[in-house]
Amino acid sequence: MQNHDHKELAPRRWDRLRALIRESGVIAIEEICRRLDVSPATVRRDLDQLERIGAIQRVHGGAVSVESRLDEPGFENKTSIAAREKRRIAQAALSYVADGETIYLDGGSTLLELARLLRERSNITVVTNSLRAATELAGRGPRLILIGGELRRLSQTLVGPLTRHVLEGLHLDKAFMGTIGLSLKEGLTTTDPSEAYTKELVMSQARQVIVLADSSKAGKVSFARAGNWNNIHVLVTDRSVDEDFAKDLSKRKIKLVRA
Secondary structure, X not given: OOOXXXXXXXXXXXXXXXXXXXXXXXXXXXXXXXXXXXXXXXXXXXXXXXXXXXXXXXXXXXXXXXXXXXXXXXXXXXHHOOHHHHHHHHHHHHOOOOOOOEEEEOXXXXXXXXXXXXXXXXXXXXXXXXXXXXXXXXXXXXXEEEXXXXXXXXXXXEEOHHXXXXXXXXXXXXXXXXXOEEEOOOXXXXXXXXXXXXXXXXXXXXXXXXXXXXXXXXXXXXXXXXXXXXXXXXXXXXXXXXXXXHHHHHHOOOEEEEO
């Protein structure tokens, strides 16, 4: 077996391993070695890491999938989930966009709704990693900057370490962020480590971070952490958000907007 362990970034390998385990249900270490072309020692380290974050469960000689983990639907399916709430959330978020600002639009269906509301705003600059948002704004409206990076087809976003080269040279007035999971303990979480990398980098470059998430995201945890509550200033959600969740955010000095 040719060993390619050193040639692939660990987060990308973990993502491939997690998908393989989910697909197989239960799988032996030897089979993982064969399918991913990595050494047994690397597989054991990776399995330990995935088990620590709750993505899989180790068993003797291999691993099993954890079906209760939060998976990510395809983009078209996302658009149909809580569609009315997402439109209201985007409308509420629009009030945070001021003339002359440079704002960031994250990927996701709620952020796409916000992009559609910005098509007439020619006096702002929009930075985005979302191909869908860029398409909405390509013909008219704001000055548009696309950050570049590796294409993640499931979310139609540009993600990963290559995004750093543009983002680190920008100062963002506001970053409007989406998320797959949103929990009091884990903060923002998403299914893809490369996407998580870019989300965290964006939030570190923004003066104000505004998360757009319908109440179905609250309390859910996905695969990779993409930001903690210390990074977030405002959460725009719908009126079905849990009261205990809302009270905890108030204690953390995070403004809650119920659309």
